[in-house]
Amino acid sequence: MEWTFRADAPLYTQLCEQLTFAVVSGVFAAGERLPAVRELAVDAGVNPNTVQRALGELERGGLVYTLRTAGRFVTADKARLEAARRALAEARAGEFLRVMEKLGYDRAQAAALLEEREGDEAT
């Protein structure tokens, strides 16, 4: 998996987000075992503790679970994964609408703005 980090936010935060997106969107399949903490750490070029901290968040959200010495696994509960994906999307949508409203765009205008956009390919 590809890791990219900006300098304007903590590593563990970005790690958490990227891991969440990966899990929720199926990069790691439901029930699949994740690479070990140390492995992920080497792969991403960060300290194992940092990975640990990020994964702790995922665990609290029920997206992954831990078998003490066997490793971490993505939950097998596909409904839960889908619900999480949806919840993330809803949250982002909510934030987006709040900000747009402060800028004087109502819901319809905000939606229209999305569709009008040209050439914003997210490489």
Added chain:
Amino acid sequence: MEWTFRADAPLYTQLCEQLTFAVVSGVFAAGERLPAVRELAVDAGVNPNTVQRALGELERGGLVYTLRTAGRFVTADKARLEAARRALAEARAGEFLRVMEKLGYDRAQAAALLEEREGDEAT
């Protein structure tokens, strides 16, 4: 004007955003004089330096200008204000689409999600 600060981001950042939104959406009219740095500081309950820093950002964006001892004024260039408003909206839209894409929503689905939402009044 109403100030609200969260604890999860620097004051000057939030101040900057709130001032930008206020200026761009006409809370302070084009050409109007802004309250003095010290006045805003008292009003918002922060240090004058913090206000100064935030306003510096607005100035760099051409939204306000300074007359050394007379105060700060919103630019009289309404086109510029409108352009800034639009640019902010576009930027947010772009971010939103990028994230939604990572979550597996294409542009149309993202837009649809906005319109489906119920009861998300931004009090």
Added chain:
DNA sequence: GCTATTGTATCAATCACTTAATACAATCAC
């Protein structure tokens, strides 16, 4: 010209947070 009010500059300290090193614990595999 004097004074009050404006923005500006400087400097320091505190504060919190992130990151890292290291050691511990448990159990799977053989």
Added chain:
DNA sequence: GTGATTGTATTAAGTGATTGATACAATAGC
């Protein structure tokens, strides 16, 4: 049972950024 591999806990230190106190500078207004 032994060792390798897993996650976990503890602790420290760097580090960097934010905020605040204070002094400076310029000029508008009377």
